[in-house]
Amino acid sequence: MAPPLVTLLSSPPEVQWVALRNINLLLQKRPDVLSNEMRVFFCKYNDPLYVKVEKLEIMVRLANGKNVDALLSELKEYASEVDVDFVRKSIKAIGQAAVKIDTAAERCVNVLLELISTRVSYVVQEAVVVMKDIFRKYPSTYEGVIPTLCSNLDELDEPEAKASLIWIIGEYANKIDNADELLGIFVDSFTEESYPVQLQTLTAVVKLFLKKPDSAQGIVQRVLTTATKDCDSPDVRDRAYIYWRLLSTDPGAAKAVVLAHRPPISIPRTTVSPALLEELLGEISSLASVYHKPEETFVGRGRIGADAVRKGTECVSLLVVLAEPDVLSERMIVFRRRRHSKLSPPDSKRRTYCMCFKARVSAPFAIDGIRDRDFDDAPAVDGEPSGLAATQVFAQTPAAANLLAGTSSNPLDDLVSIFGGGGGGMSASTPAPSFGFGGGNSGLGVDLSSVPATPSVLVPQTPAPPLQQSHSQSTQQEDLLGLF
Numbered sequence: 001m002a003p004p005l006v007t008l009l010s011s012p013p014e015v016q017w018v019a020l021r022n023i024n025l026l027l028q029k030r031p032d033v034l035s036n037e038m039r040v041f042f043c044k045y046n047d048p049l050y051v052k053v054e055k056l057e058i059m060v061r062l063a064n065g066k067n068v069d070a071l072l073s074e075l076k077e078y079a080s081e082v083d084v085d086f087v088r089k090s091i092k093a094i095g096q097a098a099v100k101i102d103t104a105a106e107r108c109v110n111v112l113l114e115l116i117s118t119r120v121s122y123v124v125q126e127a128v129v130v131m132k133d134i135f136r137k138y139p140s141t142y143e144g145v146i147p148t149l150c151s152n153l154d155e156l157d158e159p160e161a162k163a164s165l166i167w168i169i170g171e172y173a174n175k176i177d178n179a180d181e182l183l184g185i186f187v188d189s190f191t192e193e194s195y196p197v198q199l200q201t202l203t204a205v206v207k208l209f210l211k212k213p214d215s216a217q218g219i220v221q222r223v224l225t226t227a228t229k230d231c232d233s234p235d236v237r238d239r240a241y242i243y244w245r246l247l248s249t250d251p252g253a254a255k256a257v258v259l260a261h262r263p264p265i266s267i268p269r270t271t272v273s274p275a276l277l278e279e280l281l282g283e284i285s286s287l288a289s290v291y292h293k294p295e296e297t298f299v300g301r302g303r304i305g306a307d308a309v310r311k312g313t314e315c316v317s318l319l320v321v322l323a324e325p326d327v328l329s330e331r332m333i334v335f336r337r338r339r340h341s342k343l344s345p346p347d348s349k350r351r352t353y354c355m356c357f358k359a360r361v362s363a364p365f366a367i368d369g370i371r372d373r374d375f376d377d378a379p380a381v382d383g384e385p386s387g388l389a390a391t392q393v394f395a396q397t398p399a400a401a402n403l404l405a406g407t408s409s410n411p412l413d414d415l416v417s418i419f420g421g422g423g424g425g426m427s428a429s430t431p432a433p434s435f436g437f438g439g440g441n442s443g444l445g446v447d448l449s450s451v452p453a454t455p456s457v458l459v460p461q462t463p464a465p466p467l468q469q470s471h472s473q474s475t476q477q478e479d480l481l482g483l484f
Helices: 002-010 013-029 050-061 066-076 084-100 102-116 121-137 141-153 159-171 179-188 194-212 217-228 234-249 251-258 275-281 287-291 305-323 323-338 345-363 373-377 388-395 398-406 411-418 467-482
Strands: none
Touching: 002 013, 013 050, 013 275, 013 287, 050 066, 050 084, 066 084, 066 102, 084 102, 084 121, 102 121, 102 141, 121 141, 121 159, 141 159, 159 194, 179 194, 179 217, 179 234, 194 217, 194 234, 194 251, 217 234, 234 251, 275 287
C-alpha cells in the first residue's frame, strides 16, 4: 500500500494536499504503513503552506527512535525559513517529537536552545511555549535551561509566550533565586497585561508565596489587592478572591490545591473519535476523508446542504419571475435578439422561462399577496376581466395555447409576442384587455389604478405613426442589448 501513496506526492500541490489528508487519516489507524517513508514527506522549497503543514503533521506521526535525528535536522532547517507561520509550526513539531519520544527529548531540547540563541523574536517566543510543554512532560528534568529562558524575558511580547515563561517561573520558584524579581516585572504591569497573562501571574505569585513565604509576603499582598480592586476581568477577580480566602483561612488547603500534582501531557493519537475514524476510513477518497468530517455535515442534510440551497434558489427565482413580469419580458426580448445574432440561450434557460410562463398562466393569483396586499381589494376596470377570469382569457390566446400544449414551433417568439414583443399573441381586433407594459393593466388581470407609478407607465398615450413606432421599438431593443 505504501508505493501507491508515495507516488501521489509527485502530483500538483492540490492533489498532494488531498492525498496527504487521506494519508493522515490512514496513519491514525495504522501508523506502521509508512514507517520507512519519512523522507518522502520532507518539505520542498516551492511547496505551498497548506501542503507543508500537512507534511509536518504526518512527519510527527511517523517519528520514532530510528528516524528522529533526520527529522530534527530537517525541522531545524525549516526554522530558518522566511514564512513566520511555517517557522512556528516547525518549532512546535520539535516539541511534539520531544513529548512523543522519550529518548529523543534531550536532543530536541538542544535544538530548541540553538534556536533560542538566534535571538529572533518569534523563534524565541515559540521555543519558550514549546519548552513549557516539555517541562510538563518531564518535570524536574531540564532545569538547566531555565536561566537561558529567563534571560530572554525582554524578547517576549506575545501573551502566550509571556504566560508560558511565567508558568515556568512559578513552577520552579524554589529553584530560581530571583523569582520574586522576575514576577515583580509582571506584577508592576498587571493591569496592562492580557487576561491569560494576569491569570498566570496571579497563580505564579501564589505558588511563590507557598514555596517561599518569608520573601514573597509583600508581592502576594500587592497582586491580590490589584487583582481584586483594579482588574476588569471577573475571572481574574474571582480567582484572586478564592486564593485570598484560602491563604487567610487554611494555607494547607491552599497548598493542596495550587501545588497539586499534575499528570504529564501526551500527544493524542487521533484527531477524531474512534467511531468517527472508522466511519471516515470507510469514506476514503471522498470529501469526508479530506475534511475529516462526516458527509452529513456538509452534503444534503447539513444546515446549509446542497439540496436545500438548490431548492431555495429555484423557489426564489420562480417567485421573482412570477411577481415581476418585466423581468421575464425583458430577458425574453434579449434572448430573442441573441437568437437572431446566433447567440441563443442555453436549453436549460429556455425550459426555465417556459416553466415560469406556464406557472403564471395556470396558477391562480396566489402571488398577488406577495406583489401588493392592496391588490386584493382593488376594483376592476369596467368591461375588463380581473382575477381568475383574466387568467383564463390570457390562456386562450393562440401563443399561450401552443406553449401549454407543447406544440409551439418557436416558444421564444410565442412567449415574447404574448408580452408585447411584436408577435401574434392577440388579435388587434380583439377587445380583450391589453397585456403590454404601457397600458393601465399589468397583464395579470389586476387593476393597477391604485398603485402609484410614473405617468409614462400607467397613462395611455396617443399611438405613434407606424414608422416612428417601429423606430422606437428597434431603439428599445438595441438599448436592451447594450445592457447585456
